[in-house]
Amino acid sequence: MNQPDWNRIANDPDFHALQRAKRRFIIPATVFFLLYYMALPVLIGFWPALMKTPVIGKVNWAYLFALSQFLMTWVICWLYVRVARRWDKMNAALLAKLGY
Numbered sequence: 530m531n532q533p534d535w536n537r538i539a540n541d542p543d544f545h546a547l548q549r550a551k552r553r554f555i556i557p558a559t560v561f562f563l564l565y566y567m568a569l570p571v572l573i574g575f576w577p578a579l580m581k582t583p584v585i586g587k588v589n590w591a592y593l594f595a596l597s598q599f600l601m602t603w604v605i606c607w608l609y610v611r612v613a614r615r616w617d618k619m620n621a622a623l624l625a626k627l628g629y
Contacts, residue, residue: 533629543623547616554612558605565601569594 538544573580573591580591 538627541623543626547619547623550619551616562605566598
């Protein structure tokens with residue numbers, strides 16, 4: 530198998546489209562995740578009375594928010610896998626076009 534011509538790949542418009550598609554998902558998803566993750570300590574720090582308020586029995590808003598972070602992680606993971614399938618197709622088309 531011959532070595533890929535990395536310069537040819539890097540200069541191809543389809544490669545740039547693939548990079549843009551990845552950035553369109555990865556950057557907003559990362560920013561959202563970090564803001565969501567940091568929201569819990571901020572909410573507890575600035576509004577402790579609100580976060581201590583019971584919602585269901587002894588379960589308060591802080592516990593619910595912490596549990597929602599687990600759910601949010603799985604949702605982002607599911608979305609990533611879904612979007613990555615399109616990236617895989619774009620990648621395969623690029624490699625086929627370039628003869629790899």
